[in-house]
Amino acid sequence: MLYKNRKKNNTSPLPVSRPAGNWHLAWYLLIPLVLLLAIAAPWRRLVGNFFAPYLSVPAAIGNQVADQTLKMRSRTALAEEIVRLRKQNLLMTLELNGLRKLKDENIQLRAMLDLNSPPGYNYLTCSVILRDPWMWDSGFTIDRGSKDGLEPGLAVIAPAPDRQGRVILLGVIESVSKRTARVMSVLNPEFHISVSLPESGAVGFLNSGQNMQSSGGTAAIGFLPANRTFALNEPIYTTGFEAAVPAGLWVGSLESIAPSALPFDNRLYRRGVMRPAGNFEHLRTVVVARLLRMDNNTDAER
Numbered sequence: 001m002l003y004k005n006r007k008k009n010n011t012s013p014l015p016v017s018r019p020a021g022n023w024h025l026a027w028y029l030l031i032p033l034v035l036l037l038a039i040a041a042p043w044r045r046l047v048g049n050f051f052a053p054y055l056s057v058p059a060a061i062g063n064q065v066a067d068q069t070l071k072m073r074s075r076t077a078l079a080e081e082i083v084r085l086r087k088q089n090l091l092m093t094l095e096l097n098g099l100r101k102l103k104d105e106n107i108q109l110r111a112m113l114d115l116n117s118p119p120g121y122n123y124l125t126c127s128v129i130l131r132d133p134w135m136w137d138s139g140f141t142i143d144r145g146s147k148d149g150l151e152p153g154l155a156v157i158a159p160a161p162d163r164q165g166r167v168i169l170l171g172v173i174e175s176v177s178k179r180t181a182r183v184m185s186v187l188n189p190e191f192h193i194s195v196s197l198p199e200s201g202a203v204g205f206l207n208s209g210q211n212m213q214s215s216g217g218t219a220a221i222g223f224l225p226a227n228r229t230f231a232l233n234e235p236i237y238t239t240g241f242e243a244a245v246p247a248g249l250w251v252g253s254l255e256s257i258a259p260s261a262l263p264f265d266n267r268l269y270r271r272g273v274m275r276p277a278g279n280f281e282h283l284r285t286v287v288v289a290r291l292l293r294m295d296n297n298t299d300a301e302r
Contacts, residue, residue: 118246121289124148125159128284129180137217137280138188139171144288145179152176153244155289156183158278162250169238169249170278170286183286186251186276187219194241195221195251195274202228203239206251206274218255221272230257236274246289252276 130141144150150173158168171185172193184191186206193206208222224230234254240247252274260270 118248118289120292121246122292124150124288124290126181126286126288128286137185139174139182139184140283142181142183142286142288143179145181146176147178149290150176150181150288151244153242154291155238155245155249157249157287157289159285159287162277166235166250166277167248168277169245169251170280170283172245173288181288185280186278187217187280191219193245193251194239195236196239197224197230197234197236197254199234200228200230202230204272217276219252219274219276221254221274222269224257224270224272226260226268226270230254230270230272232256244289244291250277 124144126142126144128140129143132139142156152173152175154173156170156172158170161167169186171183171188171191173181174184175182186193189207191207194203195206196203202225204221204224206221207219221236232254236251236254238245238247238249238251255273255275257272258270
């Protein structure tokens with residue numbers, strides 16, 4: 001009995017070892033799976049190309065049925081449908097044009113934020129409402145008048161500065177009514193103003209003296225000193241001599257200059273031609289530089 005009990009006590013379970021062939025079995029299953037996927041890709045393309053015509057048959061049948069249905073409709077119904085589609089296209093075109101106009105106005109308003117008003121002036125935005133088709137570059141009419149504080153002689157400038165931040169002079173107010181005003185542009189032969197050419201240190205007068213023969217879209221400059229050296233494309237600015245026109249406004253650039261010594265010519269002065277800085281072709285909005293008057297409470301509040 002003692003021997004049997006001792007034999008039972010000495011018996012212990014043997015450790016169980018995992019078979020080493022499980023990892024090899026996993027590799028044997030993974031390699032065929034990868035090969036199957038690699039082989040199945042071309043077959044899927046082949047099957048797709050094979051069934052593509054059959055899958056497109058329902059769509060073709062649907063289009064044909066729609067065409068036959070359209071042919072079965074009466075001429076009156078088709079005409080009404082055409083009218084409806086035209087109205088829809090017209091509304092969409094008007095909406096698109098309105099969005100483009102709002103975009104342009106937004107760009108102009110953002111550009112106006114870059115305009116710094118000179119001391120003693122404030123800016124008033126106006127819209128161009130009338131232009132002469134025969135002399136469109138000589139002047140135009142704006143939608144503000146005397147009730148808005150406008151008066152003859154005030155400077156009219158472009159709604160946005162140029163790339164260098166220069167404020168562009170377009171003209172001055174010629175006449176004023178209660179709700180509208182007539183603007184005389186810098187290209188008008190009756191527009192006379194003193195201008196300066198800082199690079200050459202000269203001062204002249206726009207549309208004054210014996211004018212040179214200028215082409216369309218240009219203005220003449222007279223009484224330029226003959227003893228100065230001028231450069232083409234030299235910028236031209238206002239002098240501030242006129243009380244209602246601020247100094248330093250960009251008027252244009254010197255396009256050409258007469259020789260300093262010509263037979264039977266006035267040797268004290270020279271004549272030139274100016275290319276205006278403003279673009280008058282697509283002008284819709286302008287800005288008027290109003291004088292600030294301390295005795296005018298209305299202007300002070302504005």
